[in-house]
Amino acid sequence: MVFYILKRVLAAIPVMGFVALFVFLLLRLTPGDPAAIIAGDTATPEQLDAIRTSLGLNEPLLVQFVTWIGDLLRGDFGTSVLSGKPVLDLIADRMEPTISLALTTIILSVVIAVPLGVIAAWKQGTLIDRFVMLLSVLGFSIPVFVIGYLMISLFAMQLGWFPVQGFKSIGDGLGPFLHRIALPTFTLTLLYIALIARITRTSMLEILGDDYVRTARAKGLPEHKVLMRHALRNCSVPIITVIGIGFALIISGVVVTESVFNLPGLGRLTVDAVLSRDYPVIQAVILLASLIYVVINLLIDIAYVLLDPRIRYA
Amino acid sequence: MTDMTTFDPAPRGLRGLLRTTLFGATLAGLAMATGAVDAQTLRAVKHSDLRVLDPILTTAYMSRNHGYMIFDTLYALDADFVPQPQMVESHEVSDDGLTYTFTLRGGLKFHDGADVTGEDVAASIKRWGERDGMGQVLMDFVESMAQGDAPNTFVIQLKEPYGLVIDSLAKPSSNVPFIMPKRLAETPSTEAIPEQIGSGPFKWVADEYQPGVIAVYEKNEDYVPRDEPASFAAGGKVVKVDRVEWVVMPDDQTALNALQAGEIDYWESPPSDLLPILDANPDVTVRNLNALGYQTIMRPNALNAPMDDARIRKAAIASVRQQDVLDALVGNPDLYNLCGAMFVCGTPLASDAGSETLVEGNGMDQAKALLKEAGYDGTPIVIMHPTDVGTLRTQPVVVAQAMRDAGFTVDLQAMDWQTLVGRRASQAPIAEGGWHMFMTNWVGADVFNPLVNNMVNGKGPEGGWFGWPDIPKIEELRIAYATATSLDEQKKLAEEIQKLAYEEGIYAPIGQYFVPSAWSNSLDGVLDAPAPLFWNISKN
Numbered sequence: 001m002v003f004y005i006l007k008r009v010l011a012a013i014p015v016m017g018f019v020a021l022f023v024f025l026l027l028r029l030t031p032g033d034p035a036a037i038i039a040g041d042t043a044t045p046e047q048l049d050a051i052r053t054s055l056g057l058n059e060p061l062l063v064q065f066v067t068w069i070g071d072l073l074r075g076d077f078g079t080s081v082l083s084g085k086p087v088l089d090l091i092a093d094r095m096e097p098t099i100s101l102a103l104t105t106i107i108l109s110v111v112i113a114v115p116l117g118v119i120a121a122w123k124q125g126t127l128i129d130r131f132v133m134l135l136s137v138l139g140f141s142i143p144v145f146v147i148g149y150l151m152i153s154l155f156a157m158q159l160g161w162f163p164v165q166g167f168k169s170i171g172d173g174l175g176p177f178l179h180r181i182a183l184p185t186f187t188l189t190l191l192y193i194a195l196i197a198r199i200t201r202t203s204m205l206e207i208l209g210d211d212y213v214r215t216a217r218a219k220g221l222p223e224h225k226v227l228m229r230h231a232l233r234n235c236s237v238p239i240i241t242v243i244g245i246g247f248a249l250i251i252s253g254v255v256v257t258e259s260v261f262n263l264p265g266l267g268r269l270t271v272d273a274v275l276s277r278d279y280p281v282i283q284a285v286i287l288l289a290s291l292i293y294v295v296i297n298l299l300i301d302i303a304y305v306l307l308d309p310r311i312r313y314a
Numbered sequence: 315m316t317d318m319t320t321f322d323p324a325p326r327g328l329r330g331l332l333r334t335t336l337f338g339a340t341l342a343g344l345a346m347a348t349g350a351v352d353a354q355t356l357r358a359v360k361h362s363d364l365r366v367l368d369p370i371l372t373t374a375y376m377s378r379n380h381g382y383m384i385f386d387t388l389y390a391l392d393a394d395f396v397p398q399p400q401m402v403e404s405h406e407v408s409d410d411g412l413t414y415t416f417t418l419r420g421g422l423k424f425h426d427g428a429d430v431t432g433e434d435v436a437a438s439i440k441r442w443g444e445r446d447g448m449g450q451v452l453m454d455f456v457e458s459m460a461q462g463d464a465p466n467t468f469v470i471q472l473k474e475p476y477g478l479v480i481d482s483l484a485k486p487s488s489n490v491p492f493i494m495p496k497r498l499a500e501t502p503s504t505e506a507i508p509e510q511i512g513s514g515p516f517k518w519v520a521d522e523y524q525p526g527v528i529a530v531y532e533k534n535e536d537y538v539p540r541d542e543p544a545s546f547a548a549g550g551k552v553v554k555v556d557r558v559e560w561v562v563m564p565d566d567q568t569a570l571n572a573l574q575a576g577e578i579d580y581w582e583s584p585p586s587d588l589l590p591i592l593d594a595n596p597d598v599t600v601r602n603l604n605a606l607g608y609q610t611i612m613r614p615n616a617l618n619a620p621m622d623d624a625r626i627r628k629a630a631i632a633s634v635r636q637q638d639v640l641d642a643l644v645g646n647p648d649l650y651n652l653c654g655a656m657f658v659c660g661t662p663l664a665s666d667a668g669s670e671t672l673v674e675g676n677g678m679d680q681a682k683a684l685l686k687e688a689g690y691d692g693t694p695i696v697i698m699h700p701t702d703v704g705t706l707r708t709q710p711v712v713v714a715q716a717m718r719d720a721g722f723t724v725d726l727q728a729m730d731w732q733t734l735v736g737r738r739a740s741q742a743p744i745a746e747g748g749w750h751m752f753m754t755n756w757v758g759a760d761v762f763n764p765l766v767n768n769m770v771n772g773k774g775p776e777g778g779w780f781g782w783p784d785i786p787k788i789e790e791l792r793i794a795y796a797t798a799t800s801l802d803e804q805k806k807l808a809e810e811i812q813k814l815a816y817e818e819g820i821y822a823p824i825g826q827y828f829v830p831s832a833w834s835n836s837l838d839g840v841l842d843a844p845a846p847l848f849w850n851i852s853k854n
Contacts, residue, residue, distance in 0.1 A: 031729070033736035038366055040373030040488065041754075041768060044777060047445070048739065050504035051371075082365040083525040084506055093524050152571055164571040165563065259565040262572070264527040268564065272526045275702070276365060277732055 001305065008301055012294040019290040020072070023283050024065050032277040033057075034081045055081050068283065078280035080273075087284045090269060097167045098265035100177070101257070102250035104185040106243060109192035114239065116193070117200025118227055121208060132197060139194025148187045148260035155183060165262035184261040188254060192246050199242045203235030236307050244300040252289035354556035356837070356853055358580035359569045360846070363562045364529045367518075368506040370445050373488035375757065379845050382547075383531050383558070384425070385492030385512035388416070388435065389484035390547035393842065395661065395762075397484035398548035400540065401430065401493060401513070411475035412457075418466040421538035424495050424513045432461030432468030437499035439470075439483070439491055444503040446489040448765045451796055452482040477799045478765065485766065486547050486844040487759035515539070515551040515849050516558065529560040531848075544850040546843050554839065554852040573598060573832060579853065580833040582846050585704060586644055592832045600832045603842050606658050606758025607651070607828040608705075610643065612713055613769060613821045614751050616783040617741055620693050621750050627819030629684035630695070630751070633720035634713055635675030640825040643708045653826035656767060656812045658758040662801060663808040668816030672824065681720035694725040696744055698737060698752040702730045709753040709824060738780045752780075753824070759844040763804075764795045764811045769821035783820040 035051040036043075043051070052058045056067070071078060077087040120132035156164045162183050168176040207213060208231055216226045255267035266285060273281035360379065366372045369381030389397045399405075403419035422430035436459045443449035443456070455476040462469045470479065483491055492514075498507045510518035516531035523529050539550035561578060563569040570588050572578045574595060584592060584600075592600050612634065614627040621627055640650040653659035654669020671677025695717065699710040714724040729737070734752060742748040761767040770792070771777075774784030788811060795807040815821065833840055839850040 031733040031736055033739070036736045036739055037732055038372050041779070043445075045739070047504055050502070054502075054505050080525065083367070083523075085523075085525060090525065093527070149567060152568075156575060157571060160575075164575045164577055165568050166577065260568055262561075262563050262565070262568050264524065264562075269526060272363065275730065275732060277736075 004305060005298070005302060008298050012298065015294060016287070016290060020069065020283075020287060021065070023286045024068065025061075027277075027279050027282055028061055028064075030277070034277045034279065037276055038082065068280075072287075077284045080278050080281050082276055082278050087280050090281060091266070091284060091288060094264055094266045094269045096169055097258075097263045098251055098267070100167075100170065100181055101184055101188065101254070101263060101265065102247050104181055105188040105192060105250060106247050108185060108189045109196055109246070110243060112189070113193040113196035114200050114232075117197040117239075118204055118232060120197065120201040121204030122223075122227060124205060129201075132201070136194040136198045139190045142190075143256075144187060144191060144254075145256050145260050147190055148184070148257060151183045151187050152260070167263050184257050184263060187261075188250065188257055195246060196239065196242055200232075200235070200239050203238050204231055207231045207235045233307070237304055240303050240307070241300055244296045244303075248293050248296045251292050354853065355559060356555045356557070356580065356848065356851060357559045357561055357578045358846070358848070359563045359572070359578050359582065360560050361583040363526050364560060365525055366506065367510055368501075369492055370442055370489055370503060371506050375488060375845070378488045378490055380529070381490055381492045381512075382514070382845055382847055383516040384510055384514045384518050385494060386422070386514045386551075387484070387490060387492060387547070389480055390549075391484050391486045391759075391844065392545040392548040395546075397480045398542070398545075400548060401435075405480075412472045414470040414472070414479055415462055416468050416470075417464075418468075419538075419540075420466075422466075422513050423536055425511045425517050425534060425536075426495070427536075428495060429465065430493065430513050431465040431496075433465075434496045434499065435468045435493055436460050437496040438493045441499045441501070441503050442489060442491040446485070446491070447768060447771075448478075448482050448485050449489070449491065451765050451792075452476070452479065455796075474797075475799075476797060477804075478796055481763075482765075487757050487766075513537075515553045519557075527562055531558045531560075532556060539849075544839075544841055544847075546841070547845075547847065551849040553849050555848075558848045573834065576834065578834075579837055580831065580840075580846075582831050583829045584832050586646055586649055586829075589646070589649075589830065589832075597835050598832055599835055599837075599840075600830050601840075602649075602828045602830040603840065603846070604758065604828070604844060605842060606660055606762065606844070607826050608755045608757060609653075609658055609761050609823045610639065610705075610709055610753065610755045610825050610827065611769060611821055611823050612709070612751060612753050613781045614819065615749055615781050616820065617775065617781075618744055618748050618750055620688070620690055621695070623688050624818050625684045625688035626690060628817075629681040629688070629690070629720060629819075630713075630717055630722065631816075631819050631822040632671045632677030632684065633681035633716040633722075634672060634677070634822065634824055635716065636672050636823075636825045637675055638716065639709055639712045640827060642712050643705070643825065644827045649830070650825055650827040654823060656761070656770060656815060656821075656823055657764070657808055658762045659826055661758070661762045663763055663805055665805075665809045665812055667809050668813045669823070672822060678716075678720060681717075685721050690721065692723050694723045696725045696727060696748070696750045698734045698749050699726050699728045700731040700734045701728045705755055706731065706753060713751075713753065713824070741775055741782065757844065758826070764792050764808055770811055770815050772820070781820065783818060785814070785818055785820065788814055788818075788820075 035048050035055060035057060039048050039051055079086050080090060116132050120129045123129050152164055155161045163180060166180055168180045170177040213226060213230055216230045255271050258265040258267045270285045362376050364376045364380055366374055366377045367380060369377045386401050388401050390400045392398045401418055401422055403417045405414055405416045407414055418430060424430060439459060443453035455472050457471040457473045459470050485491060495511055498509060501507045515534050515537045517534045519530040519532055533553045533556050539552045542549040544550055566585050566588060569581050573581050589600060592598050614621045614630060616622055636652045644650045651659055652673045654666050654673045655664040657663035671680060697710050697714055700706045710726060714726045717724050737749060738752055740747055764770050768779040770788060771779045772783055772785035772788030775782045791807055791811045795804055798804045798807055836854045838852050841847050841850050
């Protein structure tokens with residue numbers, strides 16, 4: 001087990017190195033110049049050149065890359081070329097809203113979607129099943145921003161139950177935190193309920209026809225034990241995969257939701273940085289997103305091993 | 315705490331009704347608890363994000379607006395566009411017109427407690443003069459600049475008489491000659507200042523600044539305003555709130571909802587398609603605060619063939635009807651003007667000389683004739699088309715179609731604005747990433763005379779603005795304008811410059827439009843100004 005995890009961790013290192021190189025080169029090949037953005041409309045070519053020099057953008061690419069990697073290894077992610085703030089501070093400021101939204105969305109989605117998927121599979125072909133699948137199709141089909149605007153219109157503007165926008169840290173109290181995070185969570189949850197419920201139903205349907213389920217029923221086990229202990233546990237691998245990837249997707253940026261509800265999350269930080277060619281910020285955010293994907297995949301793999309001993313011995 | 319995981323969206327019966335009621339009551343309680351607004355905090359949504367904190371390093375309007383909050387100026391324009399003293403108490407000019415001696419008014423202190431001195435002023439003007447176009451012209455005339463005999467005085471010694479010393483120091487828009495401590499003003503003008511210490515009416519709250527999220531200012535209790543009432547950028551800067559927050563909201567619909575729900579107080583530039591909703595709201599005021607509005611322009615590149623031929627440039631301009639551009643860009647006739655004045659309609663220098671086809675929209679035959687006369691061979695004209703900026707994505711499409719109708723072959727190249735900003739600096743041929751034309755917008759105050767208007771610069775590839783027409787006569791006229799001593803003379807020279815600029819086809823204003831601001835009726839005292847200003851505003 002330990003060897004398995006160690007092997008996976010070591011395998012992640014070249015992945016991160018490749019991502020770093022790819023991001024660096026891609027950014028330098030993209031048109032646009034942060035110096036020109038800073039200098040504005042009246043800068044002379046000499047002034048532009050001086051700004052580039054002060055930002056280190058006139059160095060050869062190889063020198064810039066080596067400097068960046070060297071700084072990274074010392075834990076220095078650099079400073080934003082526009083605001084002059086440390087990149088790590090910028091990212092740290094944006095982590096809480098994003099992680100909060102990811103956690104509330106995934107928790108709420110799992111709590112609702114897994115039982116729905118199980119019930120839909122159990123009652124396959126009935127009205128309940130069709131209703132769950134209809135919800136699932138709607139969740140997939142309606143764009144997130146439309147759901148967001150509808151939520152705001154109904155719950156914020158008409159009923160006045162929630163604020164229109166903004167984020168409160170959990171440090172300001174659980175009430176204010178939940179009050180602000182509720183609408184974005186409900187909005188994203190619809191999509192993830194659709195995804196997780198559908199996967200759960202499909203996986204359950206495969207399992208429910210297996211011999212051991214029939215055997216469990218034949219020996220007189222109550223139906224809820226058959227479903228939860230025998231069927232659900234054995235189809236948990238694909239469900240956990242979807243949950244993990246869903247979580248990573250939210251962490252790495254749900255720009256539309258963040259914009260509609262004015263959440264200062266990582267998604268908006270990334271888009272702002274790309275539009276303003278703030279190289280150090282883009283590089284750091286993409287590296288971070290890659291790292292999150294690697295870690296979550298690692299956790300999913302470990303979960304596989306814990307849930308399915310056959311993988312351990314493969 | 316409300317347990318969201320047990321929330322049933324479709325409760326039934328008495329139990330469901332009870333649960334719904336309790337849920338609603340809980341949320342309403344939370345709303346009251348968290349929605350309580352500090353009456354002395356003014357929350358504003360600005361047109362963009364504040365990224366660069368040095369208003370001299372960049373011309374970005376957000377940086378200029380930030381500058382107005384924390385820095386002060388020596389002079390400022392009033393509502394009649396007349397420079398009025400701001401930090402200055404008085405000034406004297408020697409009989410030969412070469413020596414200006416300024417005395418600062420009492421009580422001027424920087425936010426770190428230090429007195430404002432002539433040394434700070436001299437260093438600040440020097441740094442501004444390295445970056446700003448009008449400042450550079452001023453510096454061409456300056457022999458020396460230093461503190462005078464007393465710490466609260468400073469002296470500008472000129473090489474030859476210059477008529478726009480005070481006008482330069484009162485420049486209202488990017489770059490504004492803000493005064494900062496000498497130790498900050500000595501920062502190279504190509505690097506950002508390391509601290510935000512000014513002597514202005516607000517102080518910068520560095521700890522709460524989150525780029526892309528929020529910028530916070532608090533009232534400078536030590537600021538001593540002038541006695542005169544506030545007028546445009548001039549007069550007493552009396553701060554009537556404790557704190558101003560600039561909140562970034564990338565989504566217009568969110569800003570609209572937030573203003574209507576009372577979560578923000580002020581929205582700098584709502585898009586025109588949402589204005590009817592705001593107009594219909596009795597709790598919101600919608601008004602244009604900037605009488606000069608914006609000038610949207612087309613700019614050919616005089617370096618790349620066939621645009622190196624003035625006849626081709628003029629043909630492109632003649633093909634365009636301002637009405638078409640403005641209908642597509644703005645739509646609402648109340649929010650735009652047909653205006654061919656390069657120095658902006660509504661200013662003393664406004665003139666329609668040379669702009670007839672643009673305004674009357676009858677230049678298509680002239681455009682075709684010019685193309686024929688110039689022997690245009692069908693070379694594709696590369697127009698850069700920024701698709702990510704709402705106020706810039708429309709004009710290239712309209713202009714491209716007009717040019718096609720005149721006989722041009724047009725290559726409309728879509729890109730994001732920052733790509734355009736980088737590419738427009740290229741003087742390379744088309745095959746190497748060069749370009750023929752782009753469109754942009756200017757705040758009226760940035761183009762309202764021949765010295766601040768970058769597009770009437772005729773210095774060519776060395777020292778000119780993107781597009782680089784090389785027209786020495788225009789430079790002669792600009793210098794003559796700079797040394798003119800009467801408004802009549804300035805008007806005459808400005809008109810000559812405009813005529814020549816149209817004759818050479820170096821640029822064309824393709825319309826003047828206005829962007830009203832919207833604010834809650836709980837605010838009072840919002841100023842008409844060249845930039846959004848937050849003094850004089852009280853909140854009930």
